[in-house]
Amino acid sequence: MTEAESQSQSRLSAELLSMIRCIACREPLKRQDDGYSCSACGRRFPEVRGVLRFVAADSYADSFSYQWQRYARTQLDHSGRSLSEHDFIKKTGFAPEELRGKLVLDVGCGMGRFAEVATRWGARVIGIDLSAAAEVAARNLVDRDFVAMQADVFELPFAPESFDYIYSIGVLHHTPDCEKAFKNLPQYLKPGGSIVVWLYSGYNKWYRFSDQYRKLTHRMSIRQLHAALRVVVPFFYWLDRGLRALPLVGRPLAGLVHHVFPVNRHPDPEVRVLDTLDWYSPKYQSKHTYEEVFRWFENCGLEAMSVAEISIGVRGRKPLTGPQNESQETLNATGAPVERG
Numbered sequence: 373m374t375e376a377e378s379q380s381q382s383r384l385s386a387e388l389l390s391m392i393r394c395i396a397c398r399e400p401l402k403r404q405d406d407g408y409s410c411s412a413c414g415r416r417f418p419e420v421r422g423v424l425r426f427v428a429a430d431s432y433a434d435s436f437s438y439q440w441q442r443y444a445r446t447q448l449d450h451s452g453r454s455l456s457e458h459d460f461i462k463k464t465g466f467a468p469e470e471l472r473g474k475l476v477l478d479v480g481c482g483m484g485r486f487a488e489v490a491t492r493w494g495a496r497v498i499g500i501d502l503s504a505a506a507e508v509a510a511r512n513l514v515d516r517d518f519v520a521m522q523a524d525v526f527e528l529p530f531a532p533e534s535f536d537y538i539y540s541i542g543v544l545h546h547t548p549d550c551e552k553a554f555k556n557l558p559q560y561l562k563p564g565g566s567i568v569v570w571l572y573s574g575y576n577k578w579y580r581f582s583d584q585y586r587k588l589t590h591r592m593s594i595r596q597l598h599a600a601l602r603v604v605v606p607f608f609y610w611l612d613r614g615l616r617a618l619p620l621v622g623r624p625l626a627g628l629v630h631h632v633f634p635v636n637r638h639p640d641p642e643v644r645v646l647d648t649l650d651w652y653s654p655k656y657q658s659k660h661t662y663e664e665v666f667r668w669f670e671n672c673g674l675e676a677m678s679v680a681e682i683s684i685g686v687r688g689r690k691p692l693t694g695p696q697n698e699s700q701e702t703l704n705a706t707g708a709p710v711e712r713g
């Protein structure tokens with residue numbers, strides 16, 4: 373690690389100390405040798421294998437613990453490959469210069485592929501994840517301006533208005549209540565800060581087929597499901613290739629099979645199995661529309677909403693305090709401005 377990197381890391385540790393809060397009583401925490409503790413209520417939050425723990429177990433996210441430990445680096449960019457960077461840009465609309473030097477929260481960081489991009493662009497990132505994926509992210513990004521925590525989006529250990537940016541990619545639809553999970557986040561944005569979420573699309577009605585299969589597959593042991601997919605995914609991949617080679621009816625037929633039995637068709641065979649496992653293993657998987665998500669953003673008082681290149685990604689900004697908030701407070705119930713006496 374260079375001197376500049378280690379200075380930056382100690383800056384992140386100092387920032388963390390000022391913003392970290394007890395999830396039970398919301399009081400500031402004190403640093404100890406093996407984690408943090410709350411002097412007000414006495415709760416302790418240990419650091420184990422490089423990860424601060426705010427939950428005792430991975431709860432319903434155990435399939436993700438397995439998935440990200442098994443595929444720890446498959447989607448991590450490295451020299452000569454920038455697939456996650458392209459995905460990050462398409463799902464968030466972020467540009468490197470806007471994240472540079474900013475403090476960013478990655479909600480549901482998984483094994484850290486998007487935090488890898490954000491830190492490469494010069495951001496300081498705190499990544500939280502309910503599953504043991506947080507450990508994988510900590511290992512993958514050990515030389516970066518990055519802190520990993522095992523924590524629940526519904527109970528985050530931060531003071532309000534801590535972050536310049538918050539993003540959550542492919543996560544909130546895997547919680548029991550996506551809207552509630554989203555609405556918990558804007559409080560942690562600084563005024564003027566931006567939030568982006570990317571969720572599965574509710575417009576694709578073909579997903580109804582896989583929703584039926586998932587009722588069974590999410591109950592299978594993750595190891596059994598993984599073993600089955602290692603056979604099923606190549607089968608459907610080669611079936612797809614074979615059908616496409618047929619004249620005239622080949623392509624429509626391949627499309628029909630793909631919609632009824634969705635299996636990932638990525639060029640990399642490992643990504644195909646990983647992504648299909650990710651689709652069929654989670655206990656919760658909701659789908660959403662722009663109408664719904666825009667309403668959530670508006671309900672939270674966010675402004676300047678925009679959509680990302682890949683649906684459905686929505687971005688919004690927390691208003692700066694001052695005139696904008698005052699003007700919001702002076703609207704009457706019908707939305708018309710109230711005259712000041």
Ligand SMILES: C[S@@+](CC[C@H](N)C(=O)[O-])C[C@H]1O[C@@H](n2cnc3c(N)ncnc32)[C@H](O)[C@@H]1O
Nearest residue numbers: 433436480481482501502503524525541542543
């Ligand atoms: C599909 S993965 C996406 C990971 C990462 N954002 C990416 O795209 O590579 C979903 C992640 O959400 C996490 N997750 C699910 N429920 C969560 C919760 N309540 N709090 C925090 N993370 C959660 C899972 O553990 C899992 O790592």
